[in-house]
Every structure is written in C-alpha cells, then in structure tokens.
Amino acid sequence: MDLSVRLNRLELPNPILVASGTFGYARELAAFVDFKRLGGIIPKTVTARPRKGNPAPRTIETPSGMLNAIGLDNDGIEHFLKHHVPHLLRLGAPLIVNIAGHDAEEFVALTERLNDVDGLAAVELNISCPNVSGGTDFATDPRLTARVVSDVRRVSRYPIIAKLTPNVTDVTVIARAAAEAGADAVSLVNTFTAMAVDWRRQRPILGNVTGGLSGPAIKPLALRAVFATARSVDVPVIGIGGISSLDDVMEFLVAGASAVQIGTANFYDPTVTMRILDELPDALRTLGADRVADVVGTIQLLDRPARPPQLAD
Amino acid sequence: MRSMSENLPTGSGSVADDSLAAWFSELPGLVCDATWAVGHVVERERMARETYRLRIECPAIAARILPGQFVMLRPAEGTDPLLGRPFALFDVADGPDGTARQFDIGFVVVGKLTRRMSRWEPGCPVAVWGPLGNGFPTEYQGHLVCVAGGIGQTPFLAVAREALGLRRYGSPPRQPASQSRRVTVLYGVRSAELLAGVEAFRTAGAAVFVSTDDGTQGHRGLVTDLLAAMLGQPLPAEQASATTEAVRNLPRPDRILCCGPEPMMQAVARLANEHGIPCWLSLETPMACGFGACFSCVVRVREQDGWDYRRTCVEGPVFAAERLAEW
Numbered sequence: 306m307d308l309s310v311r312l313n314r315l316e317l318p319n320p321i322l323v324a325s326g327t328f329g330y331a332r333e334l335a336a337f338v339d340f341k342r343l344g345g346i347i348p349k350t351v352t353a354r355p356r357k358g359n360p361a362p363r364t365i366e367t368p369s370g371m372l373n374a375i376g377l378d379n380d381g382i383e384h385f386l387k388h389h390v391p392h393l394l395r396l397g398a399p400l401i402v403n404i405a406g407h408d409a410e411e412f413v414a415l416t417e418r419l420n421d422v423d424g425l426a427a428v429e430l431n432i433s434c435p436n437v438s439g440g441t442d443f444a445t446d447p448r449l450t451a452r453v454v455s456d457v458r459r460v461s462r463y464p465i466i467a468k469l470t471p472n473v474t475d476v477t478v479i480a481r482a483a484a485e486a487g488a489d490a491v492s493l494v495n496t497f498t499a500m501a502v503d504w505r506r507q508r509p510i511l512g513n514v515t516g517g518l519s520g521p522a523i524k525p526l527a528l529r530a531v532f533a534t535a536r537s538v539d540v541p542v543i544g545i546g547g548i549s550s551l552d553d554v555m556e557f558l559v560a561g562a563s564a565v566q567i568g569t570a571n572f573y574d575p576t577v578t579m580r581i582l583d584e585l586p587d588a589l590r591t592l593g594a595d596r597v598a599d600v601v602g603t604i605q606l607l608d609r610p611a612r613p614p615q616l617a618d
Numbered sequence: 619m620r621s622m623s624e625n626l627p628t629g630s631g632s633v634a635d636d637s638l639a640a641w642f643s644e645l646p647g648l649v650c651d652a653t654w655a656v657g658h659v660v661e662r663e664r665m666a667r668e669t670y671r672l673r674i675e676c677p678a679i680a681a682r683i684l685p686g687q688f689v690m691l692r693p694a695e696g697t698d699p700l701l702g703r704p705f706a707l708f709d710v711a712d713g714p715d716g717t718a719r720q721f722d723i724g725f726v727v728v729g730k731l732t733r734r735m736s737r738w739e740p741g742c743p744v745a746v747w748g749p750l751g752n753g754f755p756t757e758y759q760g761h762l763v764c765v766a767g768g769i770g771q772t773p774f775l776a777v778a779r780e781a782l783g784l785r786r787y788g789s790p791p792r793q794p795a796s797q798s799r800r801v802t803v804l805y806g807v808r809s810a811e812l813l814a815g816v817e818a819f820r821t822a823g824a825a826v827f828v829s830t831d832d833g834t835q836g837h838r839g840l841v842t843d844l845l846a847a848m849l850g851q852p853l854p855a856e857q858a859s860a861t862t863e864a865v866r867n868l869p870r871p872d873r874i875l876c877c878g879p880e881p882m883m884q885a886v887a888r889l890a891n892e893h894g895i896p897c898w899l900s901l902e903t904p905m906a907c908g909f910g911a912c913f914s915c916v917v918r919v920r921e922q923d924g925w926d927y928r929r930t931c932v933e934g935p936v937f938a939a940e941r942l943a944e945w
Binding site for chain 2 (some may be wrong): 365370371549574597
C-alpha cells in the first residue's frame, strides 16, 4: 500500500514521524530502529547558541505519563550542522530540523543557516517549549505566532511546520494564525505545563520546578486539540500527544491528523515505530482505504455509531 | 567495550560505514547492538529485607552483557508504571548449551515499579532492553577494590568473577585487559538485614568486609572508614573496629571501583585521588529511556572550559572519578 502523505510542500513516505526531543540525534536509537522506514526524523531542538539545559532531576514519572524539563540542552546550530546533520542526512529518512529562538530574528537567523544545507525535508518551529523563556510565549499569542511564521516563511527554502502548545485557551486560534502566516503544516500538541511535588521535603520534584506532561495520560487531550484544529484550519495537522500504538495512530488520523509524531513511547518502547509501520497497511485496509489520506478526518459526528462504543481497556 | 565495528547495527544497512561508526563511537556507552525484547521471569529470590534478585530469560541480552552494563526493565503490558528503570547486571546464567541465556539483576523496593517487581512470579512477561552503557574498564590488575553502598553492590559480582578469571562475558566472550590477583569488596549498608549476596561474592573468590550504620554486623560506621583504613589513614579510636584493622593489613589497592549513594561515591573519589589510585564510579541517575534519547540522566562532567551536562546512560554509567565536576 502507498503510505505516502503530502502536507502542502512537504511530501513524506509515510505518516509515522518521531517527535523532537524523544529521539535524540537518531544515533541513540540505531539499535532499535531501521531509520529508513520512518516517515520523518525530527532531532532534538536546536538553538542558536549552546545551552546547558536545566538542573536535574529533569524528568519524573507520573501516572501513565511523565514530566520533563530538559531545558533545550543542545550544543547549538553550528555544532549541529557540522556534527550531526551530515550523518542524519544519510539515514534514509526525511530530516526535519526543529529550531527554537528567543525572538523572530533568531528564528530567521537559524532558518538562514539551515538554507545553507541541502537535503532537508522541512523546518519545524518550536514556538511551544514550556521549559524555557522565549518558548511558549510565541504560541500563546496569535500575533507573535504569525510574526515568527511569516518571517521564517519569507526566508526559508524549506517547508515549515509550526509546533504548537496546548497551554492556551483555544489552540485553533493559534493554528489559524500560523496557517495564514504561511505554515505548511501545524504540529500539536507539545507538552502540557505541569508539576510534581515531594510533600515530605516540601519541594518541587523537578529541578526546573515545572515541566511538560507527555505520554499516554495526555492522549485524549491531544486528540481533542487535533480534532478541533483539523476542522478549523486549511493546512494539514500533524498529531502529537501520547501516541504509543497503531490504534492511537488510527484515532489521530480519523480525527483529522494527516500524519503523527511518536514521542514519549520511544523512551519505553523504542521499537514502537517499526511495529506501527508493520501494522498500518492492514488497519487502513480495514477502513477500505487505499492510501492514508482516505482516512484522514473521516470521523463521523452525526450518525449514531454502528455499534456501541467500546470502553477503553 | 567491544569495538564499534562489531557494534554497528545490522538492521540499518546504510549505517555500517566508517564515518557513521565514528559518529556512534563518540558515545562510549552507546550500544549499537542492544535489543528490545519481551523476556520473562525465571526466578525471584529474596536476598535481604526488601531486596530481591530476579532472573530474566533473554538470551540476546544475556549473551552480550558485560560487567557494569545495565538493562532497562518495565512490565510488558500497561502504562502505569510507564517508563523503564535501569538495573545493573548482577550475573548471567547459562542454558544447556553452555552459553548465557538468562541474566540476574538485584533491586531494593523503593517505588511503584520495584514494589510490583517484588511480586513478579516465574513466567511473568517483562519488557527489557539492553545491554546499555559502557561497563567497567577491564584493566583489573593487581588488587581490585570494589566499594559498594546499599544496592550498589550489584555490579560487582560479575566484576569479581571476570577479574578473577571465573567467567567470561560478552559475545564472543571477551578477555579482560588484565586480571586481578585479589578482589576485595567493601560493602556498607544501613543494617545487617540489608546485606545481599555476600555469600555469592565469597564464592566468586572475593574477600568481603562489611560496615553497617547501626553496628549490627562488621564495622559500625561508614564504608569509607574501611577504605580509609585500607589506604593506611589513621582513624580516631572511636571509629576503629576489628574490621578496619583487618583491612588495614591488606595490600594497597591498585584500582578502585565504586557504586552507591552520591555522597559515598564523592568520599571514595576524594580518598582515591588523595592516594593517587585510579578510581571508577558507576553512577545511578534517574533515566527515562536508558539509551540517550531523553537527556534526563545528566551529570556535570569536566570540560576544557568548565563543565557540561553529559548523559550517564551513553557516556557512562561508569566514569573515571576525575572526569566528574565538583567531585
């Protein structure tokens, strides 16, 4: 079956991507993943200058989820271009570089550096990291979102994905701003701002006090955000949020996602993407589809369900 | 460590070339032939209070894992607990064909997953991935001293057996760079009822000296008192004991390996440094993935121009003591 998907200017061999920050620089998963089968690889967020990141503890498990406050620990764009990109480009999967800047000018400068590299598939704008200043604030304001996206769109030779935060009253407003400013696609959701407390020591558990919640716990929240966004913007939506199985993937596609990113599941089940790719064609055939786009957004709202809804197991 | 050419992934055909190999080998604890698998519990043994040994059937990991490496474990089903937890190799066990098919880990009950693990019965399916991390260097020469605090003793059984030539680990079985003439384990716990695996160490040929915080066995006090005595440092009379005087007569350590709580490892690193003895520390930091993807398990490592956070899982978990900043 043809699994390829088209997200405006971005064409991908299949809809199964791996989310930034959950796949290192890919080499870390070499033992578990046949990279060339992936629909896209999105390495950890790159910033203009090296960042040490946040003090430990940086992660803590919560019920069916985890909090992270890594703090965009990375060695900066120059190191990334010299050290990782030449290798990443040879892994056989589309390479989508995720960048974060303090302001629109920094996003533009990063984009211009990426223009110097041949062979990228797209640029994903992390305007939604909850753990650094100059992160979430872009994607909580439609005007700031539009400004960053349109400035980047003006200079970028590559398709643009705007990665959005769910920590807003109405994510569809932000998504529309990104779409109208020229984003080829929007990806959502980034993590939900959250915290964990050690009451005995009367302290927050994370070194950064707060962090972002991810994992299966957020899947229903993410599904709702993707569903609502897909119905209100003209650009494709890439679904993210607690996806850890084929069923999760199909739920997001049917709800309106044109592709998905697997995130936290890579940590505890690093072969999950390979299994999903094995199983995806059969699931599409179950719905009578010949290609992925046939099922995207096919959720039925008016008819009564054909059979009683199944309780989640 | 095996050479990276042996570690290159077989699944990603395009990856096996020199420049990519160099990219991988920058991370000494990145194991390119690690496996993710569903194994199962073979046996569970209570070793001490709230302390257990689990034997897991997983030939792909058992055949390759090396002393000081670790695995990540989680329930095969469900999402709570969600993430794997790291467990150091305790030892491996052979199948009928004489190759390792099972591995043992030791753990103490501290939280949600370990509580559940303490009830896992034989046959219980377990998601497991590994081997992970760099393991201890195999220059075991002379008198090897392993300093363990609490459950930090688990890595040292396989170390002792390999260092004394009783067992070879890995596939193909590796030859250590050099063997030890003598292995001594200095083992500190809060109380005697927490001592786990002392007989196994003695069976492996290691001498074991114990300290307890409450004096219920061996030296009453810190395990670092034992190391200080072995290094010839005078101890105040109230800190001396039969055990400190026994270790005082042992030969000077040629190499120190250490695993335990951070303050203990810091003290051991300082003592080793003062006496000019090479010292390696096996760190345990909270990990979400165990293979370098999440950047949770960072530790401050010395750099030319200060320090940087480095991932314990793929740059360790074993570090030369002098590499760690602020230690």
